[in-house]
Amino acid sequence: MPDLPILDLTLAAALLFTGWRTLAAPDLFKAVVLFIVFGLFMALAWARLEAPDIALAEAAIGAGLTGALLLDALGHLRARRHGRSLQDPQP
């Protein structure tokens, strides 16, 4: 049996799966969390492709900061929906 790149195959499958779930999730909060998870998998994929520069940038900007901004935006949306009081940005 030939050497299967199991890690890479799992990574690719996880990327496709989280990507699909991100787009298909009906709950916005879930979608944002999945997007962050997708970003982390993407960073791993870049690292596997021997592009550590992009992996670093993806983990820090793509998953971290964009995730924080999206959660912030979600908090705004919820606050607007529930009137003026912003109790908690997350449910």
Added chain:
Amino acid sequence: MNALLRGCTVLACLGLGLGLAWSMLELPPAPIQMPGLVASHMDQSGVDHPVTAVLLNFRGYDTLLEVAVLLLALLGMLAAGTTPLHASSFKEAPMLTALARALTPIAVLVAGYLLWAGAFKPGGAFQAAAVLAGAAVLLRIAGLLPSWTTPADGLRLALAAGLLVFLGVAASGLALGGLLAYPPEWAGTLILLIETSLTVSLALILAGLFLAGPDSRPPEEQS
């Protein structure tokens, strides 16, 4: 009917995806061997890491314009005004506050390391700035850092410093032969200067995207 439409959409997307994949495989090999070209000019770049050499020396234009775009995005956001609902009402959370206090010095250390490491291995201004901005976001969520709407003078200068220094270096290259042409013996120092100012400015810009909002605290506390 709906299911049929969906099926057709999925089929069309599959077809497009397969077509794109096939055309990627059919692409002729690139006429210029970029890696070889970069590797043969590394000794003129002033740094030892090819990615940094490309980003800040050989293709400095791209980075310069990227920084300008980021600054413009923040300015546009500030000009458009922030939603009044952005409450400074994140809950008091002792654990979060303690975590933010503990992690921020480490984040600053990591950012400094990334900035320095950019010259010879993966790292650089953007990554360092993102780590710093992440620390700022954490501090904001923990309620340790106020948000700001109208940046004070010092903050304005710091926001623009990266782009200004980059533009200054790029323009002074004009006298020596061309825009963004660094003399090889100075290249390392100039790149470090640009990257340092870029780190500060980019960190503030990225953090500003999150921090911008009405502030309840007096302006002298803003940083």
